[in-house]
Amino acid sequence: MSLDKENGPLLRVKGLEKRFNLDQGFLESLKFSSGKLTRETRAVHAVNNISFDVDRGDAICVVGESGCGKSTVARMVAGLIAPSGGEIHYDGERIDGLRGKDLLPLRKKIQMIFQNPYASLNPRMTIGQTLAEPLRYHNPSMSKGALQDKAAAVMKSVGIDPAWGARFAHELSGGQRQRIAIARALTVDPEFIVADEPISALDVSIQAQVLNLMLEMQEAHGLTYLFITHDLSVVEHFGTKVIVLYLGSICEVADTQTLFSNPKHPYTKALLSAVPQLKDDRSNHIRLKGEIPTPINLPSGCPFRSRCPLSDARCASEKPMPLQKDDGSVVACHAVEEERVDALNWV
Amino acid sequence: MSLLSVRDLTVKFSNRTGALTALNGISFDLARGERLGIVGESGAGKSITGFALMNLLSQPGFIDGGQILFEGEDVTQMSKKQVRDMRGNRMAMIFQDPMVTLNPVLTIGQQMVETLRAHRKLSFEEARQIALVKLKEVYIPSPVERFEQYPHELSGGMRQRIIIAMALLLDPKLIIADEPTTALDVTIQADIMELLLEMCQSNQVGLILITHDLGVVSQVTERTMVMYAGRIIENGPTRSIINDPQHPYTQGLISALPQQTQPGQRLKQIPGVMPTLSDMPSGCPFHPRCDHATETCKSQVPDISQSGESFVACHEVHRLQKELASEAAQ
Ligand SMILES: Nc1ncnc2c1ncn2[C@@H]1O[C@H](COP(=O)(O)OP(=O)(O)OP(=O)(O)O)[C@@H](O)[C@H]1O
Ligand SMILES: Nc1ncnc2c1ncn2[C@@H]1O[C@H](COP(=O)(O)OP(=O)(O)OP(=O)(O)O)[C@@H](O)[C@H]1O
Ligand code: SF4
Numbered sequence: 309m310s311l312d313k314e315n316g317p318l319l320r321v322k323g324l325e326k327r328f329n330l331d332q333g334f335l336e337s338l339k340f341s342s343g344k345l346t347r348e349t350r351a352v353h354a355v356n357n358i359s360f361d362v363d364r365g366d367a368i369c370v371v372g373e374s375g376c377g378k379s380t381v382a383r384m385v386a387g388l389i390a391p392s393g394g395e396i397h398y399d400g401e402r403i404d405g406l407r408g409k410d411l412l413p414l415r416k417k418i419q420m421i422f423q424n425p426y427a428s429l430n431p432r433m434t435i436g437q438t439l440a441e442p443l444r445y446h447n448p449s450m451s452k453g454a455l456q457d458k459a460a461a462v463m464k465s466v467g468i469d470p471a472w473g474a475r476f477a478h479e480l481s482g483g484q485r486q487r488i489a490i491a492r493a494l495t496v497d498p499e500f501i502v503a504d505e506p507i508s509a510l511d512v513s514i515q516a517q518v519l520n521l522m523l524e525m526q527e528a529h530g531l532t533y534l535f536i537t538h539d540l541s542v543v544e545h546f547g548t549k550v551i552v553l554y555l556g557s558i559c560e561v562a563d564t565q566t567l568f569s570n571p572k573h574p575y576t577k578a579l580l581s582a583v584p585q586l587k588d589d590r591s592n593h594i595r596l597k598g599e600i601p602t603p604i605n606l607p608s609g610c611p612f613r614s615r616c617p618l619s620d621a622r623c624a625s626e627k628p629m630p631l632q633k634d635d636g637s638v639v640a641c642h643a644v645e646e647e648r649v650d651a652l653n654w655v
Numbered sequence: 656m657s658l659l660s661v662r663d664l665t666v667k668f669s670n671r672t673g674a675l676t677a678l679n680g681i682s683f684d685l686a687r688g689e690r691l692g693i694v695g696e697s698g699a700g701k702s703i704t705g706f707a708l709m710n711l712l713s714q715p716g717f718i719d720g721g722q723i724l725f726e727g728e729d730v731t732q733m734s735k736k737q738v739r740d741m742r743g744n745r746m747a748m749i750f751q752d753p754m755v756t757l758n759p760v761l762t763i764g765q766q767m768v769e770t771l772r773a774h775r776k777l778s779f780e781e782a783r784q785i786a787l788v789k790l791k792e793v794y795i796p797s798p799v800e801r802f803e804q805y806p807h808e809l810s811g812g813m814r815q816r817i818i819i820a821m822a823l824l825l826d827p828k829l830i831i832a833d834e835p836t837t838a839l840d841v842t843i844q845a846d847i848m849e850l851l852l853e854m855c856q857s858n859q860v861g862l863i864l865i866t867h868d869l870g871v872v873s874q875v876t877e878r879t880m881v882m883y884a885g886r887i888i889e890n891g892p893t894r895s896i897i898n899d900p901q902h903p904y905t906q907g908l909i910s911a912l913p914q915q916t917q918p919g920q921r922l923k924q925i926p927g928v929m930p931t932l933s934d935m936p937s938g939c940p941f942h943p944r945c946d947h948a949t950e951t952c953k954s955q956v957p958d959i960s961q962s963g964e965s966f967v968a969c970h971e972v973h974r975l976q977k978e979l980a981s982e983a984a985q
């Protein structure tokens with residue numbers, strides 16, 4: 309076991325599932341059909357059978373369409389919601405079943421930065437209190453002076469004037485709040501940071517500052533990241549590995565360089581083509597046609613098939629399994645497996 | 656007549672000791688159907704500008720001078736009823752924080768129908784049909800089911816699209832979109848931007864697009880304003896702002912983009928941080944962070960002058976441009 313702890317991945321996710329029930333009440337879900345009373349529950353299939361590993365020091369980026377389950381994966385990994393199925397192992401230990409007190413040590417090691425900086429800060433606390441609270445909680449013996457010094461140091465590192473300590477969150481702009489949220493995650497010296505679009509609310513120069521800080525923390529303290537973002541230029545810059553999700557399933561997992569130089573899944577190709585270009589207003593973006601599927605009624609077969617120009621009868625009936633390619637990437641697509649994907653010519 | 660004409664707009668926040676200036680006399684125009692981008696440092700006053708245009712500022716924030724002429728009427732002088740009539744109807748804002756617009760205890764459908772019926776004489780069913788069409792337009796899958804759901808049951812990006820759909824409900828003349836696609840993935844972002852673009856072009860709708868994403872600005876807008884510490888420091892055609900930025904801050908912003916650096920390398924940051932409202936430096940607000948600052952910069956606020964194709968607030972811009980030109984000539 310100890311060997312596994314040393315050499316195994318820091319995080320291992322196996323067959324992860326999450327369903328949200330749509331019908332709240334028991335009575336509401338009762339249906340009278342063909343002379344019988346039956347119970348019918350509709351659910352959002354937010355995450356479906358996802359597996360991946362994160363090695364120590366990795367910055368693994370999760371990308372994919374809005375609603376494809378990125379935040380749900382993040383919240384399960386951070387222990388904030390319970391999976392409906394599958395396993396999550398951290399540092400060789402299974403953590404998905406942990407509750408209450410057993411979660412405490414993990415809460416310090418794994419920190420989460422949330423997507424919405426408006427909702428994640430307590431409006432009744434000053435910025436100083438917001439930052440000192442987790443510190444005090446995890447280090448009950450720290451002196452008041454030491455707490456303040458630490459909070460001030462972290463504020464400076466994310467480009468915040470320590471004098472803001474006395475202000476309340478509502479007095480700050482969106483980007484200023486997000487920097488506080490990032491600072492709060494960093495105060496307790498975590499090992500693993502789950503960051504849900506941490507920098508999309510920030511302007512480019514502060515994005516640069518925060519990304520540089522995260523790179524520094526990675527080098528100096530071996531921090532590991534699970535990083536959700538829509539900004540592919542950030543992924544290319546910061547990520548070591550990329551997971552592409554579609555409708556709660558994995559399309560492609562690859563090293564960043566491999567993914568950008570040689571994307572394989574048709575959805576990955578469309579995604580990369582849609583990145584807005586700075587100096588070129590010709591839109592060469594691959595427009596996905598077809599119905600956008602819904603996680604409420606998961607389609608049969610490949611989740612991407614309704615919008616995929618390469619889908620055929622097999623795609624409609626059989627869900628493609630993630631298969632490893634020669635360059636180490638993992639792709640779930642029948643057309644890729646059958647080597648039909650080079651015929652792709654959409655533009 | 657332009658659709659919107661802002662003159663010397665000043666916004667302050669009162670606090671214990673007096674008032675802090677968040678917008679410092681900004682002026683700009685927007686023609687019918689014109690698409691304007693606003694970019695700049697976080698905290699520079701971009702959202703506050705949007706709130707002021709919509710007459711949405713409330714204590715401790717207030718307008719302390721200036722004019723906002725919208726279709727010839729001064730928004731700052733409007734009665735409560737006139738404001739209610741204008742808001743959502745002729746001028747709509749897509750907020751940076753989706754939960755400002757969405758009521759957590761009402762379903763998406765209830766909120767859309769209510770908004771429609773507050774401004775138009777429609778039956779519930781008529782309003783519902785319009786709402787469903789708008790939901791489809793912003794690429795919400797299963798609109799009929801989503802219509803019945805509560806905001807917290809939707810993903811961040813879905814909420815964002817609902818808000819966009821709500822802003823489009825009443826076919827406004829001016830849309831102020833504050834970070835409308837930050838929460839969206841690039842494929843849907845591209846589709847939504849095309850939708851906004853087409854709407855502006857075919858119905859002559861004006862668009863003010865506030866965003867940090869210079870790629871989006873470059874694809875959608877014709878003109879861009881760069882804000883710093885409550886002032887407009889550069890205003891010009893989007894193309895030239897991106898290819899030939901004039902103000903030292905704008906130059907710093909463009910070079911901080913990840914595209915300008917090798918993967919894994921440190922990005923180019925602008926040194927220092929933007930001053931807080933309570934602690935504004937004298938002279939040019941950017942001077943403590945600027946490589947080119949002179950004694951004049953420290954004591955006098957720069958006027959706006961033309962440089963290249965933009966209007967720029969910088970004492971040294973003409974000298975810097977000359978130096979650049981002579982370097983290029985050698
Ligand atoms: N209620 C308030 N009280 C005091 N100051 C405020 C208040 N609301 C906003 N401010 C200040 O006004 C300034 C402008 O804020 P604004 O929200 O317009 O920034 P922004 O340019 O939209 O930034 P971001 O890109 O981060 O959203 C900020 O310095 C902010 O701290
Ligand atoms: N509490 C909840 N109740 C019901 N459905 C939910 C709940 N939370 C999430 N969902 C659903 O799960 C799916 C995945 O949501 P999630 O927030 O993980 O998406 P995402 O990939 O983070 O999207 P975005 O990029 O828009 O933030 C969506 O269909 C969403 O509506
Ligand atoms: S006015 Fe001076 S300090 Fe301000 S940007 Fe120009 S050169 Fe720099």
Ligand SMILES: [Mg+2]
Nearest residue numbers: 378379423811
């Ligand atoms: Mg999300």
Ligand SMILES: [Mg+2]
Nearest residue numbers: 481482702751
């Ligand atoms: Mg803002």
